[in-house]
Amino acid sequence: MIQISLPRVCGALLLSVLASACTTINVDQVRLRDNVELNQGDAMVVLGRHQTAEVQTESSLIACIGNKLARGTDRVRIIGEPEFVDAFYPWFEARTAPLRPAKLKQVLDQPLVAAKIEAMKIRYFVWVEGSTERTDGAGSMSCSIGPGGGGCFGFSTWEDTSDYETTIWDIASFTEVGRVSTEAVGTSYMPAFVIPIPFLAQVQGDACEGMGSQLVRFFSQTDETELNMRAN
Template identity: 45%
Template sequence: MKTIESTKSGISKKPALVLVVLLSVLASCTSTTVDEFRQGETGIENDESVVILGRRQASDYETRAEFVDCVGDRMTQGANAISIIPEQEFVDAMFPWFEPRTAPLRTQDLEKLMAEQVVADKMDEFGVRYIVWLDGFTETTDRSGSISCTVGPGGAGCFGFGSWEDDANFDARVWDVGTFSNVGTISTDATGQSYVPALIIPIPLIARVEANACSRLADQLKGFVNGG
């Protein structure tokens, strides 16, 4: 009898296992598009650097520092790696000119700012060739389903199903510090569906939307700055 019961239990678990595997494959599928609009020639020398800054002037959202760091870290890796100045280090050294309320919004504002000798000296000290302004956020939409958990004499368990869609949308504007011009814009949009099936234990299957947006945007930016 024990052998028969064990076999039946294994068969009953197969549909649930297939469902989890199928959902994990779907969650790993993230659609990412990258658009590049070039407005000027680019290139960078070995002794020059790039600083990536997040836009935080909007009233309803801020570009997350973690995403800014992710893009910067990836641009320092692999072939044609670029020297990246950490955002917080740059903002602290340039205080108060690049705080959210005082940061230049246009290249004309940057030109006026660079007329301040102390600002120009700091820029030279860092070796800044390009300022990249990142602006965007990740939005969660289309939540559906529900999961309920219970505790009883026989133990605890959760049952149900939940899903949602994440959409990461970011723009990167590249300013040439030498010419005080906007040399281009790169936009990335990544979408993906996440799932949480719960059969006694919730199993989150999360789409890596923001991570994919970071890697694609960083790779495109690296090629753009290098003149590719």
């Protein structure tokens, strides 16, 4: 008779599950202008769309993208969403934020708003729209408590999908200069052998990493173009 150690089997299974929890990500970029001008001291604001109950881009993702841009671009100062919205209340609240560059121009026709924009040297608006949702799930788990103790047994899995699109506006010309879209799909697992242990796919974090890196590349290409032009 062959004896199998339950803790050893459980440990091997947990390691296998941990290795399997992963995310697949696709990032697309569209440049609507070949040269995106950047000047030393320019500022950029990163904002999320929150105009309806269905459209609520997570503030954590907005902050993550802003941090990624701040670390990756040395010419541009990044202004966070809370700071910007508070400074320009009520023009950029959820229900009043402009949805098109032409509408933004109308907002900036207000002398006080225009003066603040100029004082903060804001050149670009980066709008992020989308969300992370649970799209599928399977498995089962049961938990019980008895005189000798309790525990949970079973196995469950679920899939999360992050779908975001970023639109970049240049307020010098009130035009859209580019878009970056990201879709990340990840599968998470939760095996339970007395204690449930979740292995989570970091879907939103991976979406931020992919989108943030692409945005940094979007603006860095301008520097490369300028260097090539000077060299020629």
